[in-house]
Amino acid sequence: MKRYEKFADQIAELIRSGMLTPGEKVPSVRHASRTYGVSPSTVFQAYYLLEDRGLIQARARSGYFVRELARHSLAEPETSAQAAQTTEVDVSELVFSVLGSLKDPHTVPFGSAFPSPQLFPLPRLARSMAHALRDMPAHAVITDMTSGNPDLRRQIALRYMVAGVRLPLDELVITNGALEALNLCLQTVTSPGDLVAIEAPAFYATLQVLERLKLKAVEIPVNPREGIDLEVLAERLANLPIKACWFMSSLQNPLGASMSDSKKQALYELLQQRQVPLIEDDVYAELYYGAQPPKPVKSFDRDGLVMHCGSFSKSLAPGYRVGWVAGGRYAEQISRLKLMTTISPSVPAQAAIADYLQHGGYDRHLRKLRHALETQQGAMLASAARHFPAGTRVTRPSGGYFLWFEFPEQVDSLQLFQLALAQGISLAPGPIFSATRRFRNCARLNHGHPWDAQSEQAMELIGRILASF
């Protein structure tokens, strides 16, 4: 990381934390150079970078100012309302009809679940693949199936260690993406008919998996800034035979909520006391915007109660289908279940990622990726403030590539979805994120693609449709 990048990150942190507010002047080059002990050219380069990332803007002859997103900005939504105590899940048909509509590559992909593949180092990964396959002994195609590529396992464990989680290597099970990991975890700790606590709104695949395994959902409300409502959870745990929790404690999909460290610890203590296992879906862990990576609940785990699921699909290698779970006390059962269903993720894909993690510059790529996503978030927030009706609320996640919009009451997002799609724009309507088909007037929009004139037009068009309700 170059000096000007480090300095840019310092300033960005001041903006993020509110020390520098929208519209406020950023220190002059001379002043900054003196105060922070860096050369004027470093400051210049840092300011250019921050301008590029949409955090500050130059005004002729006046210097740089923090961008005034805030002035036009929309309010944040409240904590989601409480639902019935338990719910049979039946949302798959709706989800598939929405997903099916996303196939056309000419559609503006606000409904997509993935960021743009352009943001990933695919050519560098291809080199890692060639390198790894050249060096791989023939027997590895067989032996690496059972427990995974050993280098990849070590690299993943190393990243846990750097994040402050000490992990015995044999807790790690390499899987076909995080979704397989989550499926395996849930099957390991539940039987058909059991109750599982999930977030509301929740990632729609969570609902589909529950439906498939004939599990019942106990929906816990989520605050867009602070995450799940621990009081409601405690009450539910006390009164219902909940067999497992499936939560995203950081950058929750779709709200983008991240729990604080102390709240994560409190969640762990609550579950530990009742010995209810936590399936922690942490696939956006690497996509935080700030200086500090969020801690997983897993970092507080003393007795292997937390199954922590991660993936390279959202941070490095979409389509390679390599994820994992740090399975705690359930690791061996999870591993066996995997051997009975898919045996193993692709051995070459594992080897390519292992090589990239060792030689490819993962952390450098991640910094670029985070900056791109943060810039694009700013662009979408600003665009929404310009085009969406007053009374619209929107989240402000500190990472990831989703915004959650709460539109005025009269908006029906399923209708909005159909009308926008007819104009070549996709979005993810609120009801697919709920077992009870709530969030009728909400939608998730993806800002994982480079922002351009087409994106801006699409927002304007959605705005017009919204106004027609």
Place this chain on the structure above:
Amino acid sequence: MKRYEKFADQIAELIRSGMLTPGEKVPSVRHASRTYGVSPSTVFQAYYLLEDRGLIQARARSGYFVRELARHSLAEPETSAQAAQTTEVDVSELVFSVLGSLKDPHTVPFGSAFPSPQLFPLPRLARSMAHALRDMPAHAVITDMTSGNPDLRRQIALRYMVAGVRLPLDELVITNGALEALNLCLQTVTSPGDLVAIEAPAFYATLQVLERLKLKAVEIPVNPREGIDLEVLAERLANLPIKACWFMSSLQNPLGASMSDSKKQALYELLQQRQVPLIEDDVYAELYYGAQPPKPVKSFDRDGLVMHCGSFSKSLAPGYRVGWVAGGRYAEQISRLKLMTTISPSVPAQAAIADYLQHGGYDRHLRKLRHALETQQGAMLASAARHFPAGTRVTRPSGGYFLWFEFPEQVDSLQLFQLALAQGISLAPGPIFSATRRFRNCARLNHGHPWDAQSEQAMELIGRILASF
């Protein structure tokens, strides 16, 4: 395929079909050259090849003779006995304890489920991978997840067409190896508690999957030459609410049985009449020794009742984890189930195999692979005849890389397994192939690895252990 290779295959077919019997003289070069209208040098080259493949042997000054395996050879086993009508499955622990013992790379791998990776064109596949990744548009890492690599789909459909099966492209679901396909098929057509007809002995993963999904097994006896007993099946179908059949109609694992075409048709008609779906596990389809590929039951399917599962793991690309199912009327349900569990097999792995199928020379590789496996089968059969006790029976599959041994009554194969393992030799004991833990005196031995002095010693050692019972 060169002329001498074609001619060699003609002679091999005469030996296989019994037209030329063990010990019999093969036509002299002059005679063969005149009779078959090929040059003497073509005959010479063909005979060298056949000698290499262990089918004929030269005797000084007398010419070539069909190898006399038959003279010392062991008898074939009978049809497996009938079991109780339905069985709760509980074999996983036993299977895992056996599989766990196979991890040591220095063990003689007679217990392995895979052929030697040395027999596969791994460097050529790596070139295909590099080629495919260079040409792949970035968006493919996302779009190829939903329905699979389009070139791969076309190549697979083409191979069906060549085999005489016309397949609508949208019947094809690309999966993480055949085992995922089989799991998905079974979940699509059954619910916990249902009855499923399987073979006895059956592939142990079949038993594990049934156990995992809480299904009950109805075991159908298998004749080592002719496959399952249709009469027993008909009777069971008439009297029990069987929800699905899971059979290997060609080169059944572990017996190596292949049903005749007419029997396959009869099986289809029986199931069609009762509208019971067939999950056809056909992972060894490409490993036949004869001139003609076996037809799948799928080729008789008129109404989408057959889910035909295949894979590249045993024929081309072990560890890549790419398989498929031609899902008939269940294809869409299968595809949706996959999207909810693993989403997709690795996109680069799919692309590499698609490239190889187009440019790599798959059929040439398969011919070499089949010859190697056939040669190795001959070597193991001959070695067993030398070292195993009289009264041992053994199958003679017309393809694949497994032999099924039925030892004298007093042999306990679980004990045999332990004793052999202590000497660094693995094998697959009979009881892991049965829901009722039968086949106590049987074992499956893998001849998928090049035969050498160590293999011969290992057989001798197993022979000594067998004698000690």
